[in-house]
Amino acid sequence: MPINNLVFPMKALPLPARRALLVSALIGVPVSVSATEVALAGVFPGKALLVINGGAPRAVAAGSVTPEGVRVVAVDGEVVVAEFDGGRHRLVVGQHAVSVGRDKGGAQSVTIEADGRGMFRSQGKVNGAVMQFVVDTGATFVALGRSDAQRAGLDLTRAEPIALQTANGVARGWRLPLDSVSVGGVTLRNVEGVVHGTDLPVVLLGMSFLNRMEIRREGSTLQLRQRF
Numbered sequence: 696m697p698i699n700n701l702v703f704p705m706k707a708l709p710l711p712a713r714r715a716l717l718v719s720a721l722i723g724v725p726v727s728v729s730a731t732e733v734a735l736a737g738v739f740p741g742k743a744l745l746v747i748n749g750g751a752p753r754a755v756a757a758g759s760v761t762p763e764g765v766r767v768v769a770v771d772g773e774v775v776v777a778e779f780d781g782g783r784h785r786l787v788v789g790q791h792a793v794s795v796g797r798d799k800g801g802a803q804s805v806t807i808e809a810d811g812r813g814m815f816r817s818q819g820k821v822n823g824a825v826m827q828f829v830v831d832t833g834a835t836f837v838a839l840g841r842s843d844a845q846r847a848g849l850d851l852t853r854a855e856p857i858a859l860q861t862a863n864g865v866a867r868g869w870r871l872p873l874d875s876v877s878v879g880g881v882t883l884r885n886v887e888g889v890v891h892g893t894d895l896p897v898v899l900l901g902m903s904f905l906n907r908m909e910i911r912r913e914g915s916t917l918q919l920r921q922r923f
């Protein structure tokens with residue numbers, strides 16, 4: 696953010712932030728003061744209807760960049776690919792993007808907005824493969840369906856066969872460590888996971904991930920802060 700675009704007085708910022716902005720102005724390197732929050736409210740041919748930082752919805756054409764630095768890369772049906780905060784994000788109509796940042800202690804944190812049904816959904820990755828997560832405190836492990844496990848490159852021949860208790864009875868499954876699980880900018884290594892013998896509509900972000908986070912819920916937002 697160029698310093699001449701700031702709309703708040705410099706004295707309102709802490710001293711370290713003021714110094715960073717002054718250095719930015721001198722050397723021409725932009726400094727991000729806070730994470731960008733982006734939600735997809737709708738799509739039109741070649742355009743995305745975006746809500747940025749809680750503002751009014753605006754139509755942004757593919758290839759265009761907003762004043763906040765959000766670039767629409769592609770519009771495909773109800774899915775939009777956008778770049779902001781140094782990363783590429785897949786936005787779905789009605790699903791809020793993840794806001795990523797560091798708290799005052801320097802730990803990585805993620806804020807997830809609840810959807811219309813009160814579920815906390817987020818895009819993330821398992822072993823580098825993009826997944827759609829639902830936060831599930833009732834799940835002991837991070838749980839994937841068979842096809843998601845294949846996309847993540849999991850070798851079930853080396854996994855521990857287990858019996859999974861489901862709503863339809865006992866089902867076949869496998870237990871194995873996941874090399875990495877990422878939500879927003881938070882990545883945990885060596886996370887215990889289970890794979891179901893059938894496909895699941897989403898990946899369940901269970902307690903093997905959540906136990907290593909501090910969890911705080913405020914209204915329709917859920918904040919996850921990495922502990923270790």
